[in-house]
Amino acid sequence: MDAQMKQKSSDPGAQVKQTISIKAVLLSLGILLANIVINGLIFVFFRDSTLNPLLTAVLAVLWGVLGVYLIYYTLTWAVEQYPDHIRRKVLPYIFIGPAVIILGWLLVLPALRTLYLSFFNASSEKFVGLSNYAAIFSDHLMATALRNNLLWVFIGTLACVCFGLLIAILADRSSYEKIAKSIIFMPMAISFVAAGVIWKFVYYYQPGDEQIGLLNAIVTYFGGEPQAWTSMLQPWNNFFLIIILIWMQTGFAMVIFSAAIKGVPDDILEAARVDGAGEVKIFFGIMIPFISATILTVTTTIIVFTLKIFDVVMVMTGGQYDTEVVATQFYRQFFMYRNFGYGSTLAIVLLIAVLPVILINLRQFRKQGGF
Amino acid sequence: MAGKKKRKGGKTIVNLVLGVICFIWLLPTLGLFISSFRPAADILQTGWWKVFPHQEWTQGETLQLSKDTDLRQPIEVNGQTYTDDQLKAGVEVDDSRLMWENRRARTINMQEQGWKTTPDLTMDNYSNVLSGKEYKLTEADGSETMQKGTGLSQAFWNTLTIAVPATVIPVLIASFAAYAFAWLRFPGRKTLFVIIIAMLVIPIQVALIPVLKDYTSLGLNGSYLGIWLAHTAFGLPLVTYFMYNFISQLPKDLFESAFIDGASHFTIFSRLILPLSVPALASIGIFQFLWVWNDYLVSLIFIGNQPSVQVMSMKIADLVGSRGNDWHLLTSAAFISMLMPLAIFFLLQKYFVRGLMGGSVKG
Numbered sequence: 070m071d072a073q074m075k076q077k078s079s080d081p082g083a084q085v086k087q088t089i090s091i092k093a094v095l096l097s098l099g100i101l102l103a104n105i106v107i108n109g110l111i112f113v114f115f116r117d118s119t120l121n122p123l124l125t126a127v128l129a130v131l132w133g134v135l136g137v138y139l140i141y142y143t144l145t146w147a148v149e150q151y152p153d154h155i156r157r158k159v160l161p162y163i164f165i166g167p168a169v170i171i172l173g174w175l176l177v178l179p180a181l182r183t184l185y186l187s188f189f190n191a192s193s194e195k196f197v198g199l200s201n202y203a204a205i206f207s208d209h210l211m212a213t214a215l216r217n218n219l220l221w222v223f224i225g226t227l228a229c230v231c232f233g234l235l236i237a238i239l240a241d242r243s244s245y246e247k248i249a250k251s252i253i254f255m256p257m258a259i260s261f262v263a264a265g266v267i268w269k270f271v272y273y274y275q276p277g278d279e280q281i282g283l284l285n286a287i288v289t290y291f292g293g294e295p296q297a298w299t300s301m302l303q304p305w306n307n308f309f310l311i312i313i314l315i316w317m318q319t320g321f322a323m324v325i326f327s328a329a330i331k332g333v334p335d336d337i338l339e340a341a342r343v344d345g346a347g348e349v350k351i352f353f354g355i356m357i358p359f360i361s362a363t364i365l366t367v368t369t370t371i372i373v374f375t376l377k378i379f380d381v382v383m384v385m386t387g388g389q390y391d392t393e394v395v396a397t398q399f400y401r402q403f404f405m406y407r408n409f410g411y412g413s414t415l416a417i418v419l420l421i422a423v424l425p426v427i428l429i430n431l432r433q434f435r436k437q438g439g440f
Numbered sequence: 441m442a443g444k445k446k447r448k449g450g451k452t453i454v455n456l457v458l459g460v461i462c463f464i465w466l467l468p469t470l471g472l473f474i475s476s477f478r479p480a481a482d483i484l485q486t487g488w489w490k491v492f493p494h495q496e497w498t499q500g501e502t503l504q505l506s507k508d509t510d511l512r513q514p515i516e517v518n519g520q521t522y523t524d525d526q527l528k529a530g531v532e533v534d535d536s537r538l539m540w541e542n543r544r545a546r547t548i549n550m551q552e553q554g555w556k557t558t559p560d561l562t563m564d565n566y567s568n569v570l571s572g573k574e575y576k577l578t579e580a581d582g583s584e585t586m587q588k589g590t591g592l593s594q595a596f597w598n599t600l601t602i603a604v605p606a607t608v609i610p611v612l613i614a615s616f617a618a619y620a621f622a623w624l625r626f627p628g629r630k631t632l633f634v635i636i637i638a639m640l641v642i643p644i645q646v647a648l649i650p651v652l653k654d655y656t657s658l659g660l661n662g663s664y665l666g667i668w669l670a671h672t673a674f675g676l677p678l679v680t681y682f683m684y685n686f687i688s689q690l691p692k693d694l695f696e697s698a699f700i701d702g703a704s705h706f707t708i709f710s711r712l713i714l715p716l717s718v719p720a721l722a723s724i725g726i727f728q729f730l731w732v733w734n735d736y737l738v739s740l741i742f743i744g745n746q747p748s749v750q751v752m753s754m755k756i757a758d759l760v761g762s763r764g765n766d767w768h769l770l771t772s773a774a775f776i777s778m779l780m781p782l783a784i785f786f787l788l789q790k791y792f793v794r795g796l797m798g799g800s801v802k803g
Contacts, residue, residue, distance in 0.1 A: 112665065115663065115664060115665035116658075116659060116660060116663045116665050116666075117663075123597055123600075123601060125601060125664055126597075126600060126601035126602075126604055126605065126664075129601070129604075129605035129664065129665075129668065130604055130605050130608055132605075133605045133608040133609040133612065133668075134608055134612065137609060137612050137613060138612065138710075141616055141706065142706065145704065145705070145706040146706075149704065158626070160624065160705055161620045161624040161625075161626035161629070162626065164616045164617060164619060164620035164624065164705070164709075165616070165617040165620045165621065165632065167613045167616070167617075168613050168614060168616070168617035168676055168680060169617075169632065171613070171669065171672055171673050171676060172635075172636070172639065172673060172676055172677065174654075174673070175647060175651055175669065175670060175672075175673030175674075176639055176642070176647050176673050176674065176676075176677070177635065177639070178650070179646065179647035179648075179649075179650035179651050180642065180646040180647055182649075182650040183646045183647070183649055183650060184646075186649065186650070236458070236461060239454050239457060239458040239461070240458060242450070242451065242454045243451070243454050243455050243458045244451065244455055245455070245458075248462075249458050249461075249462050251789070252462045252465055252466055253461075253462065253465050254785075254793070255465075255469070255782070255785060256465070256469070258730065258778075258781035258782060258784065258785040258792070259734070259777075259778045259781050259782070260733070260734030260735075260736065260753050260777060260778075260781070261734070261736065262734075262736050262753040262756050262757050262774075262777070263734075263753075263756065263774040263775075263777050263778050265757075265760065266472065266756060266760060266770050266771070266773075266774035267468045267469060267471070267472045267774065268468060269760065269770075270468075270471060270472060270475065270767065270770070270771065271468050271471065273767075275484075275765075279485065279486065279487075280487065281483065281484060281485075281486065281487045281488070281767075282487075283467065283468070283471055283487070283489075286487050286489075316465065316468070324793060348450075373641050376643070377643045377644075377645070379736070379737050380736045380737065380753075383736070383757065384736075384756075384757050384760055387761070396643075396645060396737075399645050400737075400740075403648070403649060404741075409649055412649055413649055415645070416643065416645040416646040416648070416649070417646065419643040419645055419646070420642065420643060420646050423641050423642065423643060426641050427637075427638050427640075427641055427642070430637055430638070430640060430641065431634060431637055431638065434634075434637055
């Protein structure tokens with residue numbers, strides 16, 4: 070629509086070029102300045118605010134809605150004082166401006182700065198080249214973190230996808246699909262910290278006969294020895310942590326698979342059944358190929374998610390007992406050892422790990438028509 | 441639709457298997473929920489499943505053996521002989537069980553089996569974990585100690601204070617940007633949008649160290665504003681992408697007729713686009729809200745150990761570290777933090793699922 074207008078206005082003689090009035094320039098500069106000053110004051114006010122948190126929240130929502138809205142409103146108004154051809158050029162930047170500034174300041178530039186820091190030593194003073202990257206593979210703690218992350222990604226993702234698919238198919242054929250899906254999906258709503266507490270309770274071990282942790286109670290009921298599941302038993306304790314991820318993320322896989330399965334045309338399934346294909350054969354021969362694109366999407370999504378796993382490990386073991394993953398190691402290097410070099414390097418390793426997904430996303434976007 | 445040709449016989453099995461899976465999925469949460477209402481001492485003494493009626497041996501008649509019974513020899517009780525080890529573990533005879541009551545005094549108890557429940561439920565855990573005041577606690581051995589409350593209600597309000605603006609601000613900013621990306625033409629549009637897509641799955645760890653440095657020099661550490669801005673930035677790529685997908689699908693005629701009426705882009709956006717986008721705004725808003733509500737890492741880094749601003753997830757993680765065996769606190773605290781997500785999940789399920797599907801890629 071905009072392009073059409075542009076065409077119209079670039080018709081020779083259709084529009085006389087308007088001149089920029091000094092008044093408009095002064096006005097818009099004033100508005101820009103006023104916006105900066107007022108929002109700067111609000112910034113300082115919120116930063117130093119010692120008001121009741123609830124009151125602060127109410128004010129913040131007011132500022133977030135009215136204030137941010139007013140920024141757009143006043144700036145657009147200022148731009149409207151200018152002739153059409155200038156207005157059309159400037160307006161889009163006002164719309165995207167705040168987003169671009171915040172993203173640039175807090176995400177894009179920091180990512181580049183982290184990359185830069187990863188070539189420096191612990192205190193960011195001495196250039197050390199690639200030695201931080203080499204350390205990741207030689208340092209025992211970080212090598213363990215890398216190994217565990219691979220465990221998480223492989224086992225966690227595989228289990229989530231398989232369970233998700235299985236439950237989606239079962240639910241599709243059951244008589245209480247909705248309730249079952251709600252139950253499986255529910256853990257996705259809660260935080261990893263809360264889930265950590267839930268499962269810590271399941272795995273809880275106390276010396277003595279009476280076990281209050283569900284898993285140990287079951288084990289002792291069948292005559293086994295109670296265990297401290299998440300601390301002893303290395304490296305198997307990692308699996309008990311991964312179970313938490315499976316419990317939480319299977320619901321996600323299931324909901325998406327469930328929608329995809331419903332998209333498989335009935336007549337194909339019917340034809341296969343008439344030809345005498347069994348349910349298993351239908352599943353592997355028709356369903357799986359039909360939803361293969363969905364399986365790929367779900368798999369990459371869960372892989373990306375699992376790569377960055379942090380909360381569960383932090384709450385369950387704090388990274389002790391050889392359960393460290395890259396994100397917890399990042400936190401440890403950064404906050405406890407104050408080693409910005411290693412910390413940044415680990416962050417970049419995570420970034421490199423998701424790089425293929427970023428490229429897939431971009432290609433996908435271009436394929437869909439992009440712009 | 442699907443499901444017309446389900447076979448009768450298979451269906452029972454399917455229902456059964458799915459039922460078992462659902463039961464397993466529900467069990468951990470159920471345990472937490474029930475435990476959060478049990479007295480502190482009970483939680484540590486018996487498993488939470490004991491609140492349901494179950495069969496248990498109860499103390500019965502006491503049998504006195506002669507004081508000089510040799511424990512190394514087979515021991516005769518009621519005409520039968522048993523070993524010492526058997527009596528330690530308990531031996532079942534007919535409907536009762538023989539077990540040492542006091543091995544040194546040589547007394548044996550004939551326990552009887554009966555149905556039992558331990559239905560003692562209380563709200564104390566919740567009031568103790570919510571308040572910051574001192575309270576009296578009965579320990580498992582019956583002694584009483586004073587404990588300081590956790591003050592979770594403060595953390596609850598802090599979380600809300602952080603979550604609401606950290607949802608509203610990015611959603612509004614992203615909607616403006618999404619509109620420009622979808623319907624305005626300007627140089628740099630493609631480059632900027634490609635950067636936003638690239639940012640979708642970026643791990644936020646890559647930004648944390650430099651942002652923390654900036655925050656320290658600006659004095660933003662541990663302030664509400666700092667954490668709002670951080671959540672805004674980390675949420676923006678996804679919210680913008682989500683809103684772009686919605687806004688760019690709106691019919692073109694809509695804008696053209698508005699333009700002919702002489703409306704400006706700003707008017708079109710606020711009078712036309714925002715009202716039309718309510719379902720999308722709700723979905724992505726819920727996602728962002730829950731993301732912030734459940735967040736642990738961002739708060740941990742930017743709030744640190746300032747108790748007055750601490751959010752619930754940090755408080756609970758602290759509890760796990762310092763009071764890892766106090767299950768009466770942990771269970772109720774965890775459940776309080778789950779209240780909001782569960783309420784949203786059950787009340788707004790449609791938007792919730794849609795937002796989660798769109799937002800699952802977030803870094």
